[in-house]
Amino acid sequence: MEVDVLIVGLGPAGASVLYNLSKGSHTDISVLAIDQRENPGFPVQCAEFMPSPDEMNILMPDVSDSRTIFRFEDKYISQNTNQITFITPNGKWISTPFEGHSLKRGLWNNDLIKSSTKENIEVWNSTSAIKMKGQKVTLSFKKNQQIDVKAKIVVGADGVNSRIAQWSGLNETRTSYNFAIVKQHHMTNILDESYDPTNILMVFGEKYAPGAYGWVIPKGKHTANVGTGVRVPMLKKGMTISKALDQLLNSHPTIRKMLEGAKISETIGGAVPVGLPFKKTVNPVVNSLLIGDACCQVVSSVGGGIPPSIVAGKLAARSITNHIYNDEPLINYHRNWETQMLSMFKKAFFIRNFFDRISVGRDSRIQWYMNHLTSKDIDNVVHCHIPWKLSLASRFVRPLNQIIK
Numbered sequence: 001m002e003v004d005v006l007i008v009g010l011g012p013a014g015a016s017v018l019y020n021l022s023k024g025s026h027t028d029i030s031v032l033a034i035d036q037r038e039n040p041g042f043p044v045q046c047a048e049f050m051p052s053p054d055e056m057n058i059l060m061p062d063v064s065d066s067r068t069i070f071r072f073e074d075k076y077i078s079q080n081t082n083q084i085t086f087i088t089p090n091g092k093w094i095s096t097p098f099e100g101h102s103l104k105r106g107l108w109n110n111d112l113i114k115s116s117t118k119e120n121i122e123v124w125n126s127t128s129a130i131k132m133k134g135q136k137v138t139l140s141f142k143k144n145q146q147i148d149v150k151a152k153i154v155v156g157a158d159g160v161n162s163r164i165a166q167w168s169g170l171n172e173t174r175t176s177y178n179f180a181i182v183k184q185h186h187m188t189n190i191l192d193e194s195y196d197p198t199n200i201l202m203v204f205g206e207k208y209a210p211g212a213y214g215w216v217i218p219k220g221k222h223t224a225n226v227g228t229g230v231r232v233p234m235l236k237k238g239m240t241i242s243k244a245l246d247q248l249l250n251s252h253p254t255i256r257k258m259l260e261g262a263k264i265s266e267t268i269g270g271a272v273p274v275g276l277p278f279k280k281t282v283n284p285v286v287n288s289l290l291i292g293d294a295c296c297q298v299v300s301s302v303g304g305g306i307p308p309s310i311v312a313g314k315l316a317a318r319s320i321t322n323h324i325y326n327d328e329p330l331i332n333y334h335r336n337w338e339t340q341m342l343s344m345f346k347k348a349f350f351i352r353n354f355f356d357r358i359s360v361g362r363d364s365r366i367q368w369y370m371n372h373l374t375s376k377d378i379d380n381v382v383h384c385h386i387p388w389k390l391s392l393a394s395r396f397v398r399p400l401n402q403i404i405k
């Protein structure tokens with residue numbers, strides 16, 4: 001089988017490429033989009049938080065159409081939120097206004113795929129890419145049947161630990177510092193009056209989220225996604241991701257009280273890349289490109305991957321079309337996403353790195369630094385702007401760490 005474009009993986013990244021290709025004016029690009037899942041988008045392995053278009057405009061100032069591409073129809077929104085609160089290790093709350101919403105991410109992801117109908121577009125579920133040689137990819141589907149697909153362009157949207165990245169020589173070896181292991185419960189029956197469905201909570205502390213943060217992302221008046229992350233190098237002996245989540249639910253003074261009597265309806269887990277994006281996301285020899293988690297296009301300070309996938313999906317579709325019709329180099333995709341997002345990725349990585357350097361396993365240090373943060377500083381941090389205090393302190397972390405025990 002021969003196609004112009006083969007998209008491997010239909011999470012937010014692959015589905016965005018597919019959707020934008022389907023909405024383009026060219027009708028004769030042939031596309032085969034595959035996902036190993038039976039129903040791409042489900043189960044939802046995500047906390048589903050998405051900043052509002054106005055917040056995205058501040059977060060990604062170089063994305064000119066942020067007010068339109070990040071707008072979600074009401075049917076995809078579970079709950080609107082208007083505040084983010086950091087809970088420090090000693091229980092202090094620092095809040096800042098921040099408009100956003102939790103999504104019905106599975107439905108949105110699924111609808112993106114379903115609405116990408118056009119002549120020459122085929123979507124195959126329950127189909128895995130199992131081998132790649134040059135521009136030929138071997139697919140495996142029902143009952144171990146196999147087919148070779150020759151594609152002019154192969155899009156690797158196959159998530160963290162992407163096999164397309166490995167096969168096409170774009171993978172970068174990364175240490176475990178660059179991944180957060182996460183686990184989350186979807187919780188219902190949250191009746192305590194301290195629960196505010198408009199407030200996103202981010203919880204810090206080595207007992208609950210070593211190297212990362214715990215979260216309560218409201219999904220409704222009495223429901224929320226409650227989860228936490230850990231980074232393996234920061235784990236003390238005996239600590240695991242399951243233990244961290246149990247402790248968040250059962251021993252954190254605020255969260256325990258808030259969730260008393262709540263019920264767990266679903267549990268998911270996964271890995272989130274939290275490094276910088278790959279330096280190369282296009283291989284012009286085999287004409288492959290990477291997008292989304294496959295090349296670490298993630299806001300590493302918070303582990304947010306939906307917005308970058310939306311931006312990169314649009315840019316990838318444009319570059320693919322221009323490559324096929326106007327012979328433009330495919331590498332333009334890489335240049336374009338760097339122009340629109342690299343500066344933001346770098347600032348997020350600076351914040352993530354700073355947090356790593358101050359925490360080094362001690363709540364007392366995180367607490368000391370957080371005691372100096374105001375609501376305005378938190379506002380900057382959640383918008384990937386580096387507050388001057390952070391910039392200054394980053395130069396003195398080593399001596400400060402020796403003083404703050």
Ligand SMILES: Cc1cc2nc3c(=O)[nH]c(=O)nc-3n(C[C@H](O)[C@H](O)[C@H](O)COP(=O)(O)OP(=O)(O)OC[C@H]3O[C@@H](n4cnc5c(N)ncnc54)[C@H](O)[C@@H]3O)c2cc1C
Pocket residue numbers: 008009010011012013014034035036037040041045046047048049050127128129130157158159160163182183184227268269270271272291292293294298303304305306307309
């Ligand atoms: C618990 C958790 C909470 C999160 N919370 C948020 C949040 O609140 N907000 C936010 O913005 N981001 C969040 N993220 C990050 C976000 O979910 C990811 O960055 C995003 O899903 C990346 O999209 P993707 O399409 O690149 O990868 P994925 O969503 O992982 O999709 C990859 C797809 O590729 C398919 N695939 C893989 N290998 C193959 C193969 N060989 N053949 C065929 N198909 C294949 C998979 O089945 C999958 O459908 C969270 C992540 C986790 C794990």
